[in-house]
Amino acid sequence: MKIALEAxxxxxxxxxxxxxxxxxxxxKVQKSLEEALAQGRAHIAVDLDQVSFIDSTGLGTLVSGLKxxxxxxxxxxxxAPxxxxxxxxxxxxxxxxFTVSETLEGA
Structure with missing residues (x-):
């Protein structure tokens, strides 16, 4: 998986x-979410446009990030899931x- 965090x-x-x-x-995704929060970035949009598959562990990571x-x-x-x-x-x-948006502009 490729991960990019953009402030x-x-x-x-x-x-x-x-x-x-x-x-x-x-x-790795959990670490990136923690990094964003440590930088004071409490509003996070997770762009899923290029995610081809997600399992229960991946969902759990997103729920943890939401909390x-x-x-x-x-x-x-x-x-864009x-x-x-x-x-x-x-x-x-x-x-x-979760709040789900079709575009980053809508997030």
């Missing part, structure tokens, strides 16, 4: 993911927990 104005950041968000990639961002008085939003990711969010009812 935006204020307390916002974009975490761009490319590949499979599974048990192998989850620790951490909320503790920091921010939020974690999911951007593909069909497989959307289906998994619906099946787990996490589509009711």
């Amino acid at each position: 935006l104005d204020g307390d916002a950041a974009v975490l761009r993911l490319d590949g499979r968000l599974d048990a192998a990639a989850a620790p 951490a961002s909320r503790r920091a008085e921010g939020n974690l939003r999911l951007v 593909g069909a497989q990711v959307r289906k998994l969010l619906r099946l787990t009812t996490l589509d009711r927990v």
